[in-house]
Amino acid sequence: MSLFCLQQGPSWKEVLVYQCLCFVFNRGLPGKKCGNIIVKAEEMGNCRESVMMQFCGNKLDKKDFFGKSDPFLVFYRCNEDGTFTTCHKTEVVKNTLNPVWQAFKIPVRALCNGDYDRTIKIECYDWDRDGSHDFIGEFSTSYRELSRGQSQFNVYEVSVCVCVTLLSFLVDIEVTFLDYIKGGHSFLYLALLFHYCTLLLLSHYRTCFPGNPTQPTSLHYMSPYQMNAYAMAMKAVGEIIQDYDSDKMFPALGFGAKLPPDGRVSHEFALNGNPQNPYCAGVDGVMEAYYQSLKSVCLYGPTNFSPVINHVARYAASVKDGSQYFILLIITDGVISDMAQTKESIVNASCHPMSIIIIGVGPAEFDAMIELDGDEVRISSKGRYAERDIVQFVPFRDYTDRTGNHILSMARLAKDVLAEIPDQFLSYMRIRGIKPSPAPPPYTPPGHPLQTQI
Incomplete structure (x- = not known):
């Protein structure tokens, strides 16, 4: 069963x-x-509380022939039908009869489904390597009893002269992504960055190819019938994020091109051609600037990410109160040329209010970008690890609909690209101890008195 x-x-x-x-x-x-x-x-209750608890044991039974015991606790929530479901296990404290387990945090809905008087059963075991853990004892309590904190009421006898004691009990209200949005915290969609260099991957070297946007072989091809991959990725993500920006004015940058009139190579240039004011009006304005820039710049390599990451990080570093959060969208088709510098830039940026979305277009291998994603191994540079995960990478080719339905492709891409943003945002706020601002009162039209219920 x-x-x-x-x-x-x-x-x-x-x-x-x-x-x-x-x-x-x-x-x-x-x-x-x-x-x-x-x-x-069982229908889960709408409870947003979490509780931080810590327990210790005193004079537990000696279960090991050589040594003492290796005790741990198992917490069970009572279900509506009287059965019990495991909701938490503590770590094992080796070779002691007087363990002090680490404090742990658990949602109240997982502990008792918001029912403060529901039974919580706690069992104590001696850990054995083969899985046949020795039972030491058990006791029952409730959230209401535990909420009394450290006192004589929360010293539990699990067997004769063997006790488990609650050392601390701290309640916290879980805040959500929506709480911050309601309180006026905004996303400043700071930069849409397009990599202009189309690469031909040869046997042992990489060559920069002009990638004429008027030719169908270019990833920047401006077809009269449909958007290219760069435009589709930008539009799919941008149209969602722009709703979290109050003025919807977005600076859009390009990297990997020779600029007129002198042909200098740039990895940080304004798509609209105005370095003093690179802002574009909405996603449509960014797309227009992108199409216009294709007519004036000469596509060129290599693929350097660190300049644009540092560019956005400088803005993000100036915001300390959590009122703004920066999202950097990088759309690229190449292998990273400055991997070491990019990793250092990401590690430095991880302590600022920003996230980085990387969308890879074209047939290239993106192993380096998967490494930057940091889902499996936290990214590090020079022995220093990123404070938190801020990078999300997806290859555009995985979201191409085989039937040619580009609207469906864009919807699937936007969903997965933005999936990690709320958690990354909340992780920054929690680390910095920033609480959501109170939501403003509802708008009352002029001439309509505020109605209250008595």
Whole structure:
């Protein structure tokens, strides 16, 4: 029998596991009786509290022949039908009868589903390598009892003369991405950056190719029938993020081109041709500047990311109160030429209110950009790790709809590209201890008195 506890809707992984189990149990395997699968569900309460708790043990039983015990605690939430579901396990404290477990944070909805009087069962075990953990004892309590904090009420006897004591209990209200938006915290969509160099990857070297935008072989090809990959990526992401910017004026930069009139190579130039005022009106203004710049610049390499990351980081570093959050969108088709400098720039930028979205277009290999994404291994430079994950990379080719439905491609791309932004935003606010501002009062039209309910 399997028990699924689905909170706030199932993830795609949970759905996949469930479908696989249904296939096995319902259709069966030839010649075998596979049994039944039971799915139990409970509506989760709308509770936004989290609690930080810490426990210690005193004179626990000695369970190991050599040594003392390796104790840990298991917390169970009581369900509506009287069954129990594991909701937390502490770490194992080795070789002691008087453990002090690390403080841990858990949502109240996971602990008791917002029901302060619901039973919480806690079991104490001695850890064994083979998994046959020795039972030391158990006790029951409730959120309401635990909320009394460290006192005589929260010293629990798990067996004769063996106690587990609550050392601390601290309640925190979980704030959400929407709380900050309601409080006036805004996204300053600071820069849309286009890499202009179209690359031919040869056997042992890379050559810069002009990539004439009037030729269908160029990734910047301006077709009269549809947008190129650069424009599609910019429009898909930009049209969503622009709603979080009050004035919708976006500086748009390009990198990897020779500029008129002298042909100097630049990795940080204004798409609209005005370095003193690179701002464009809305996403449509950015697209117009992009198309116009293709007619005047000469595409050129190499692919240097660090100048543009440092450019945005300088602006982000000047905002300390969390009132603005900067999102840098980089659209590129090349392999990074300044990998070491780029990693250093990202590590430095990770302590500022900013995120970096990288969209790779074209057939190139993007191994370096996957490394910058940092989902599996936190990015580091010169022995220093990034304070938090701020990079999200996606290859555009993975979102190309085979039926040619570009609207669907753009929707799927925008969804995945922006998936990590709320968590990255919240991680910065939590690290800095910045709380959302109070939401402004609802707007009352002139001449309409404010009505209150008594």
